[in-house]
Amino acid sequence: MSGNQKATAVLGLAFLLIVLGAVVRQARQPAVVQLTPTLTGQPELCLTCHEGIEEISAAHSIEAFGCVLCHGGDGLALDADLAHATMRGGRNPSDLAVVEESCGGSACHSGAAEDSGDHIHRVLTSVQATYAGAIAQVNFAFGGQADATAVFGITAVTDNNITTDTGLAALAAFHPGSDAPGPVQAFSSDCLLCHLSAAAIEAPYYYRATGCAACHVVYENDGLYRGSDPTTPKDEAGYGRSHQFTTAIPYYQCNHCHNRGNYSLRQMSFLERDDLPGASSLSAQEQRELEYYQPISQFTLCEWELDCVDCHTNGEVMGNGDIHSHQQDVQYVQCQTCHGTLTEMPLLETITDPAHPAIISADLNPNYSVELGDTVIATTQGETFGWVQWDGERLVETGKVDGRLYEVPLVLGSGCQQKPDEQESAYCHECHTYERTVK
Amino acid sequence: MARPNFFEHLHPPTIPAREARFGYTFGLGGMSLLLFLSLIVTGVPLMFGYVPTAVSAAESIRVITYVAPFGWLLRNLHYWAAVLLLLTASLHLLRVVFSGSYKKPRQFNWLLGLSILLLSLLLSFSGYVLRWDVDTYGALTVGTHITQQVPLIGNWLYRLLVGGPNITDTTLVRFYTWHTLGLVVPVLLLIGWHAFRVRRDGGIGHREAEAVSGKTPRLARRELVQREGVAALAILCVLFLLSIFWDAPLAAPVGRFAGPLAETSHIAAPWFFLWIQALLRLWPPLWAGVFIPLGVVLLLALLPWVLDRREEGTAVWFHPSGRWAQVVVGAITVGIILLTIVEWRQ
Incomplete structure (x- = not known):
């Protein structure tokens, strides 16, 4: 054989093998699962990789909503990076930065004439989102403002429908400058961990989402996913228990923020509790008792046995649509x-x-x-x-x-x-x- | 004897052996031709899936890429063939310059080749625009606004390209038509003419004196075709390997399910125009986007008349007679590569 013939034979064989490689790649492509939600009428392919994921709730059926309506993203891309790059709020479209776009609209959770129906407005003005109480107390205590009436919130927020005596018209965003008292600056940089826009501390007991999902998507204390989405990691902490909304919010979900420790105003830092049980064989009741409230507190039997949401109402937790200086302004159940x-x-x-x-x-x-x-x-x-x-x-x-x-x-x-x-x-x-x- | 057909015209019974060596031409012209044909072979089926409207363009690309069987392969082959074509065509130009093959009587064919390279750049840019995502939309916006900078005819040129004061469906259809017809047909004709002229100008550039003496070793047509076959197989292997392992890029779509355009990624220009984007950071758009690129083109076009008019040194690597041409083209090449690297790392 001449040199050309040899080269042709070798390259020809190589080319056949390479083409075979293309066939193998095609054969390994996942079978496309297409869904056309009735509310959008636009096909999406998300279930190709996420088939089996829990429906977020019966009220948001997958047939009607699909994925993209709430999550955004590139619903026709089967490349994970491309598909996910434009998702609203990363994995969490209910993050308060994007909640209006994801969950809002007069057909959904905002824009209602009555405050009670405008869930997004209520949450955005609630103390859980504004953190106005803590900010006002600290800023007042260290000389940053004249009294303890809230002036600042985590983000600027306004309310033009004040319905209570304690309602405020507006809060400015809390960004103390270099002329603010030192402790106020330290508080601003180190202590704004406990509000609905704050990222969770990434440790057992603290895992949670932000926005609506901070309460309505339950996280186990270990932060592990227990659902059936084949592509959500099961061994990586930081995921909800399952891809589901609930109003059956267990006490430990509230505890991902509450009763987890105290702020030291002297050190301007958050001191985590050190008495929380590790992985153990405690019964559910023992775990609840150990975890529920901090040891210094006094409580009645029903406060131990029931869950937080059995007593604390929607209006207390999500706010009443007014901006308040203190959580106690909205807390009234006795x-x-x-x-x-x-x-x-x-x-x-x-x-x-x-x-x-x-x-x-x-x-x-x-x-x-x-x-x-x-x-x-x-x-x-x-x-x-x-x-x-x-x-x-x-x-x-x-x-x-x-x-x-x-x-x-x-x-x-x-x-x-x-x-x-x-x-x-x-x-x-x-x-x-x-x-x-x-x- | 029957008149030779076009294939026989390009493959005479014998050609000079020295210049037919792979180590002399590197097969770059032939590879470019093969890649261009690959672009047509893959481009036509893509046209059956692509929908050139602002609303559906990105969606149809996703259907091609993710749903249609072997659609990903077609798109990847099309993308990589275009990348390789710009590389092989540019290297072909450098080979011609550094081996003095632009010299008389080949000046006109030099112009034809340069035109093919420029139209290939426009073809690549128009293809990039058809992706219609945040990256390419940014490039389209910048690119078309540069045309407005052209003195006197800028606004007319802009409207001709864009089809109105703003980028709309009309713009996309215009780019689509340029890409699939308006540029392809002229390039095909030019390629044919370019190949035809090679033979008309006395065959591939070779050392005249040796040819005349009759002592030059010559190569049979059969051997030449076999070598071409080997090179073709090699480039096809490379093309398929790239296409199987590296997917053609896509970004977030513009339009119906688009995020805000502010999220456009920092690299807006396609890779082959990154050097112009780098210049745009340094100088005003009239200079960076119009005068400098046009100056480069003009300098290249006039090379056989302005930089080197001498005949001696054809087919001789780095012949002293072509020093100016070699230095200028070398400097332009190094400049473009450096600017591209700098912009890539931004």
């Missing part, structure tokens, strides 16, 4: 809300409107239901506890998180010696303190 007083039953309301918020809220929770004609606890602020129902003889609470049934004892007719003007929980704790059983 023991008497469910237990009544020596002279009065708790407020009750019988549901007659099929569109009543109690029915809508119950539909979003898997553990209790409210039907027309049910009589439920009402609050002084016009909210209802659909999960605490009066059957004519007894008041029964259904745990929002676990569905457990509790009979709610009434103060009326009991031997309780409370004074009528001492209804705050601190007074109740004097007699009804529960000591934890594990040490």
Whole structure:
């Protein structure tokens, strides 16, 4: 064979092998899974890699919403980097920086005339998002402002529909300059860890998302994903328990921010609790007792056994649409809300409107239901506890998180010696303190 | 004897052996031709999938790339063939300059070759624009605005390219038509003419004196065709290897599901125009985007008349008679490479 013939044979063989390589690559391409959500009418291929992922919620069905409507991204790209590069808020479209674009709109979660229906506005003005209380207290304490009325928030926010005495018109963004008192500057740079836009501390017990998902997407204490999306890592911390929204928010979800330690104003740093149990064989109840509240606190049995959301209402947690200087301005539920007083039953309301918020809220929770004609606890602020129902003889609470049934004892007719003007929980704790059983 | 056909015209019964060595031409002209044909062979099927509208362009590319069987391969082959073509064509130009093959009587064919290279650059740019994503949209915006800088006819040129005061569907259709027809047909004709002229100018540039003496070793047509076959197989191997392992780039789409344009990545120009982008950082657009590139083109075009008019030294590497031409082209090459590297690292 001549040199040319040899070269032709070798290169020809190489070329055939290379073409075979192309066939192999084609054969290994995943079978495309296409979804055309009814709300967008635009095909998307996300499920090619994410088939099996949990539907985020029944109200956001995958058939109607698909993925791109909320997440953004390049829904036709099957290259992970390209597909994900333009997602809103990274993995979390509910991050407050992008929430209006992802979750807003008058057909969705913003733009309603009433504050109560404008969830995004309520959250953006809430103390959980503005962190206005802590900022005002610290700035006032160290001479940065004349009184403790909030002036600053994490981001600038305005409210042109003030409905409460403590409502404020606007907050400016908190960016203390070099002329601000030193401790205020230190606070600003080191202590703004606990608000809805702050990234989580990346450690067990602290893993959580931001924005809506900070509460409504549950993170386990170890931060591991337990769902069935084939491409979400199962051994890498920092993911929600599953790709699902819930209103059955367990106590430990709240605890990813709350009851995790204290700020030292002297050092201007966050001091983490050191008494949290590591991986162990504790029972759920023991874990709850150890984790629930910090040791210095005093609580009643129901505060240990129930979950935070069994008492703290939507309006308290997500805000009432006004900007406030203190979380206490919106926090109003007391023991008497469910237990009544020596002279009065708790407020009750019988549901007659099929569109009543109690029915809508119950539909979003898997553990209790409210039907027309049910009589439920009402609050002084016009909210209802659909999960605490009066059957004519007894008041029964259904745990929002676990569905457990509790009979709610009434103060009326009991031997309780409370004074009528001492209804705050601190007074109740004097007699009804529960000591934890594990040490 | 029958009149020789075009293939036989390009492949005479014998050619000078020295100049037919791979080590002399590196097969760059032939490789460029093969790559250009590959671009047509892969480009036509891509036209069956590509939708040249602002709303659907990015989407149709994704269907081609991710859904159609072997669509990714077609697109990658098309992309890499274009990259390789610009490289082989540029190297072909350098070979011609440094071996003195532009000299009389080949000045006209030098112009034809240069035209093919310039049109290939425009073809590559128009193809880049068809991606219609944030990167290429940025390049399109910058590129078309540069044309506005051209004195006297700038605005007319801009409207001719863009099809109106703003970039719209019309712009995309114009670039699509230039890319698939308006530039392709002229380049094809020029390539044919360029190849035809090689023979008309006395065959591939060779040492005249030796040819006349009749002592020059010569190579048979069959051997030449075999060598061409080997080179073709080699370049096809490279082309397919690149296409299997490295995907042609895509960025976030412009339009329906686009993010804000502010997120346009920092590199807007395609790789072959990065050097102009680097110049645009240094000087005003009239100079960086118009006068300097045009000056380079003009200098290259006039090279056989202005920089080196002498006949001796054809087919001799770095012959002293072509010193000026070699230095100027060498400097331009080094300048473009350095500017490209600098801009790439930005």
